[in-house]
Amino acid sequence: MNRQIKLAVAGCTGKMGRLVVQEIMAAPDLLLTAGSTRVGSPYSDKDVGELIGSKPIGINITSAPQTLFKEADCVIDFSHPYALTEHLDLAVLYGKPMVVAVTGLTEDHKRQMLEASPKCPLLYAPNTSLGITLLLSLVEQVARALPDSFDVDVVEIHHRHKKDAPSGTSLALGQAIKKGKEGQNYADYYYPLPAQELRPTSTIGYSVSRSGGFPGDHSVVFASEGEVIELKHRSFNRQIYAQGALKAARWLIHQQPGLYSMKDVLAK
Ligand SMILES: NC(=O)c1ccc[n+]([C@@H]2O[C@H](COP(=O)([O-])OP(=O)(O)OC[C@H]3O[C@@H](n4cnc5c(N)ncnc54)[C@H](OP(=O)(O)O)[C@@H]3O)[C@@H](O)[C@H]2O)c1
Numbered sequence: 001m002n003r004q005i006k007l008a009v010a011g012c013t014g015k016m017g018r019l020v021v022q023e024i025m026a027a028p029d030l031l032l033t034a035g036s037t038r039v040g041s042p043y044s045d046k047d048v049g050e051l052i053g054s055k056p057i058g059i060n061i062t063s064a065p066q067t068l069f070k071e072a073d074c075v076i077d078f079s080h081p082y083a084l085t086e087h088l089d090l091a092v093l094y095g096k097p098m099v100v101a102v103t104g105l106t107e108d109h110k111r112q113m114l115e116a117s118p119k120c121p122l123l124y125a126p127n128t129s130l131g132i133t134l135l136l137s138l139v140e141q142v143a144r145a146l147p148d149s150f151d152v153d154v155v156e157i158h159h160r161h162k163k164d165a166p167s168g169t170s171l172a173l174g175q176a177i178k179k180g181k182e183g184q185n186y187a188d189y190y191y192p193l194p195a196q197e198l199r200p201t202s203t204i205g206y207s208v209s210r211s212g213g214f215p216g217d218h219s220v221v222f223a224s225e226g227e228v229i230e231l232k233h234r235s236f237n238r239q240i241y242a243q244g245a246l247k248a249a250r251w252l253i254h255q256q257p258g259l260y261s262m263k264d265v266l267a268k
């Protein structure tokens with residue numbers, strides 16, 4: 001067998017981080033080299049194996065992010081937006097590829113990724129599922145084909161613990177719609193609609209629900225007064241995001257410095 005790909009996981013103590021660790025440990029071609037958490041976390045210095053309920057593997061969870069970058073061929077970041085600036089600085093310093101899977105990024109974060117990208121391969125994936133990657137292409141295509149007599153809405157529902165709204169995926173769907181409507185100046189519109197007001201034209205309406213344990217439902221609804229086209233994605237579990245992130249990492253380690261997306265991974 002070829003040499004195993006060494007991966008490190010930022011935010012390995014979280015819901016997604018734990019799944020990524022499990023998937024890495026189950027994959028013969030991958031080797032976990034480090035996992036991180038925030039400074040002061042009760043998980044600091046605990047063994048990563050024990051974290052996921054298996055036997056110790058001799059890797060202690062670190063709160064020093066440079067540990068992630070020293071040995072790994074690629075870092076997967078499922079931590080928190082506030083850690084991104086430091087992670088990007090380290091990716092540049094060590095010249096290491098990084099999959100940025102955190103959501104809720106600001107415009108400043110996006111600018112920082114762009115600035116770092118000539119020095120290391122970066123893949124920004126607010127949604128690492130293969131189904132959503134395909135949905136983004138389909139939505140762009142439909143938005144391009146339909147006249148502006150069709151209103152466009154992005155509708156999402158996620159579990160009650162999700163903090164950012166709209167989701168990174170909803171915003172990415174909005175970007176795909178704008179790409180399809182290029183030159184037509186579609187603006188974002190966040191419901192609820194104030195009483196007595198009509199929906200403004202040439203807008204993308206965003207609706208957000210938070211409820212129970214939904215892993216993530218996204219729909220894009222194109223509606224005229226006579227018909228409706230609805231493109232919908234539903235995830236049944238979070239493993240799809242972990243598996244997509246690993247697919248992205250396997251691809252990214254072979255790329256030149258630059259800023260990539262999941263679309264590039266599927267286009268290979
Ligand atoms: N790209 C995708 O497809 C996708 C899919 C699902 C989720 N996400 C995004 O991925 C992120 C994590 O999601 P989640 O559901 O796993 O959230 P979560 O359960 O809150 O996990 C985040 C983890 O990161 C830890 N953390 C906080 N600051 C850190 C730091 N500076 N360094 C390292 N670790 C740190 C947190 O520790 P404490 O809890 O102790 O603070 C927590 O264990 C969110 O932004 C989420 O929206 C992306």
